[in-house]
Amino acid sequence: MHPRLAAGKDLQKIMYNLTSTTQTIFTKRLDEWYEKHKDFLAEKTINPDTLKESFTHQKLVSAYRSLRTNLPYTLKGYLVFLAIKMRKISRFIILQMLSMVESFLL
Numbered sequence: 001m002h003p004r005l006a007a008g009k010d011l012q013k014i015m016y017n018l019t020s021t022t023q024t025i026f027t028k029r030l031d032e033w034y035e036k037h038k039d040f041l042a043e044k045t046i047n048p049d050t051l052k053e054s055f056t057h058q059k060l061v062s063a064y065r066s067l068r069t070n071l072p073y074t075l076k077g078y079l080v081f082l083a084i085k086m087r088k089i090s091r092f093i094i095l096q097m098l099s100m101v102e103s104f105l106l
Contacts, residue, residue: 007037008060015067030067034058 003009014029034041041064043056049074055061 005057005060007033007040008055010037011060027071030064030071034064034068091095 001083003012010033014033017029018026028066041055041057041061045056046053
């Protein structure tokens with residue numbers, strides 16, 4: 001992912017810190033990002049063929065909404081993804097990591 005827009009670059013920076021932060025801090029940073037870019041995200045474009053309105057920055061809006069909606073599961077899912085990708089982590093370690101994440105989310 002190589003964002004070109006400032007809002008995308010800012011969101012990417014927040015995502016890079018996902019595993020080295022707490023859920024509270026991550027949520028705060030995500031909310032601050034939204035407040036900073038909410039007017040930009042609200043921009044609409046009208047399709048000249050269909051005359052329908054859609055978000056100009058649909059992918060960015062979608063990424064934000066997905067993160068915000070799935071926030072409790074984001075860190076857990078990321079750890080599972082890493083574990084699957086690495087394939088060298090034992091099942092025991094994966095279960096320990098998931099247990100830690102679940103206690104973090106409570």
